Amino acid sequence: MKRRFSRQITLGGISIGGDSPIVVQSMTNTQTKDVPATVHQIKRLTYAGCELVRVAIPDMESATALRQIKSHISLPIIADIHFDYRLAMAAIENGADGLRLNPGNIGGRKKVKEVVSAARDRAVPIRIGVNAGSLSKSILKNYGGHPTPEAMAESAMGHIQMLEDFDFRLIKVSVKSSNVPHMIAAYQLLAGKLDYPFHLGVTEAGSFVSGTVKNTLGIGVLLSQGIGDTVRVSLTCDPVEEVRVAYEILRALGLRQRGVEIISCPTCGRCQIDLFALVEEVERALSPITTPIKVALMGCVVNGPGEAREADVGIAGGLGYGTLFKKGKVLRKVAEPDLSKALIEEVRKMVN
């Protein structure tokens, strides 16, 4: 798959677009002005592999809190602004590395010019973040009142034009919807028109399970077509899970590797070991590892040894025992109660 060409931008030292790796980002759900809570969540996100973090700036107190937050964290921080250009000015003033705002919504050309000028002075990129749920009435009117992919693309083009009018091109673009085919179509439409990097996301994707499916589909279909430069999985749950799911998507597509990949079968009437318990135990024990490694946990001999051989290390279950493989070679048979310990030890040896 050939990646869509996009001009590279830099946000707080992180490259986005061009031939940079796909960047993983998330957003805090704390009150931004609650500095300890926000810093704590950003540290948890950092540990999970998050590379950029966005925070909501609903008021001036949140904007000024950015300075203190930044002094405690290592990630570049993006200020999410709606409606009030003064919040954007204060966010830049207080060290925001990026902004997300839609210039059509902050009160007219003069205010856009002020924000753009401040952003340019500090090389702060701006994401045009169009959401199906908040298109302007005038655009909706052109599309029968519906937030179609064409309506979202038109909205994005209008906001972009306002920034380009002031010769500002440190731009990322997103066109999110909770409707996955719409979201895919909107990005595809823009891919033919723009060379700005794309921030991919499905918005209002729902709870953990349905949200994981929708994000994976929307983001995954586009990435599999070479479209997308940074991703934010959106789930109604702890944002650390968003980062986890983002890496699962990138790994499954072979775009980025991080941590332990567990290959395990669904089990069937042929399985003679307690594979569910084994997978759970091994997955939990190995979750802090960030080195890419492939571990196969197979219930039986039908596909087991074949898959286990493709993995860095693996087990194929028998009756009351498992066969431990490593790099395609049988190491030994291990009694079922000792399987997880033996496997975890092998993985740790490979990582250290």
Place this chain on the structure above:
Amino acid sequence: MKRRFSRQITLGGISIGGDSPIVVQSMTNTQTKDVPATVHQIKRLTYAGCELVRVAIPDMESATALRQIKSHISLPIIADIHFDYRLAMAAIENGADGLRLNPGNIGGRKKVKEVVSAARDRAVPIRIGVNAGSLSKSILKNYGGHPTPEAMAESAMGHIQMLEDFDFRLIKVSVKSSNVPHMIAAYQLLAGKLDYPFHLGVTEAGSFVSGTVKNTLGIGVLLSQGIGDTVRVSLTCDPVEEVRVAYEILRALGLRQRGVEIISCPTCGRCQIDLFALVEEVERALSPITTPIKVALMGCVVNGPGEAREADVGIAGGLGYGTLFKKGKVLRKVAEPDLSKALIEEVRKMVN
């Protein structure tokens, strides 16, 4: 998206391929010969929306158990056979509606002919189910020892040829791998060569989260290209979750609708209600509903009302209250403690 043409087959009264809806299937993980446990699991799968169920037939006792299992269930049942053609004969004898077996693995042409003849007599379709983990040595040799997409496709073509040699064409095909890009490529290769319906799946996909991501990517990318006629999500957990994830994929792609779709935001520093708890409560309470209905649960007013208007019924949160919407119209403001009850009541009214 134009759907790939496939000839339609019928399995136990269920149409697969052609212009039939994408069929959702799963597989039991009980000991098949344990009839009460297997029947109980199939009933749970049926309740979840499963339309075809596969069971492992590792021995003669499991094959003969099929007759008794069938007398207690309403779903067509598929017998999963490896190595021993007598198990296939016994499964057909005992009422299997479909078989999954690879004719190259059951002991030679004479035995294939016997199985094909019995399958034809009862119009029992056979799925050629190629897995990357169990390709023959002779095929692997042609591809440098690696189960590449081309190797999987060649394996499928060889097995299919054996059935076609006996003029048998009640065929479904799958080419599964735990490597998602390989799996996608293998189906794409075959899509250009065959008109048999495809059973899509990612094999050994892993535990719930990473497995959901891998299945969604592999199955979703292909379905979004019009490829695929029946799907089996494969997870190392309760197979009822496989059915749930399958419907989430089909719904997100607009291919099938079942039950309540919850649109909910990830929350951010602007959210002033306890949305996580609300989503969890509403999702649980509405899970038995099978009527397609779209419910929006939004934390704040930025995208909230916009998205809520697109939904059948929804809430946008404020400080200590929520605004209840229905079919684009504001119904009333509701105090936060009463929100879930009010919303659930509205949904139930719409369903009855």
